[in-house]
Amino acid sequence: MNAAKRLEIFERLAEAMPEPTTELNYNTPFELLIAVVLSAQATDVGVNKATAKLFPVANTPEAILKLGLDGLKTYIKTIGLYNSKGKHIITLCQQLLNNHAGQVPDTREALEKLAGVGRKTANVILNTAFGQHTIAVDTHIFRVSNRMGIAPGKNVLEVERKLEKFVPKQHKKNAHHLLILHGRYTCVARKPKCPNCIIANLCEFKDKTII
CATH class of the missing domain: 1.10.1670.10 (Helix-hairpin-Helix base-excision DNA repair enzymes (C-terminal))
Incomplete structure (x- = not known):
């Protein structure tokens, strides 16, 4: 061609x-990161239903860690692979607090070091949250x-x-x-x-x- x-x-x-734009619902880079991690092998519609209940309760790393793994699972259990995704999310929230002052980094290298974040997810965040090409x-x-x-x-x-x-x-x-x-x-x-x-x-x- x-x-x-x-x-x-x-x-x-x-x-x-x-x-x-993405069909995932989000208001902050962190919400987008959580939604994209949840969306692996799941539909955007299904993720949006879950995050519509989760984000009003917990939409920061601190708030999700306060929920704990079992508490988080109650919101995401309708999504495929929710057990492993829940573990990834808890770990990446701790990583964000420990290494990035609770903020989502805007480089591929830093994003790919987060639990549950591969190249595809990093590219989505860089493009959609930070406007990178x-x-x-x-x-x-x-x-x-x-x-x-x-x-x-x-x-x-x-x-x-x-x-x-x-x-x-x-x-x-x-x-x-x-x-x-x-x-x-x-x-x-x-x-x-x-x-x-x-x-x-x-x-x-x-x-x-x-x-």
Whole structure:
């Protein structure tokens, strides 16, 4: 895929979604961090239901530590893998207090040292909370990038590197959310909605669906 076609793809997506953002509900970088940790292998809708009850009670590292692991679990038990996620959250809250004065750090190196935080989660925080031009490659972005031909790769890191290289500079800040939302609602996994896709004529997917 050439640069002109990539640019047109992002121009159309940006026009259709002028203010793309996460569908996780949050008000602070810490709330976003907790929501993203909880969202692994879970839906944003499910996470939002849990955090709608959790955050009014505890939305700081101190408050969550005061709840304790058992108390935290009562709020997140509807989310998959809640036992391990709860342990990660308790540990990362203590790490934030010990090493960052209770604040969420704004560097990848510091974020990836937190319990339960990998490269993808760090990229989400850097992009969404701090406005950095990072692109977290989740299942949606991996699928869309390969299917459209915009940044094909054998693994998530390869796709991330290609997106960093090929996404037009003016769209790098929002590319993460543009691609996720496109993958979540249009370029879906089993039967992409090609007839309703605004970039169908630019996409290089060979098996486009028809009406």
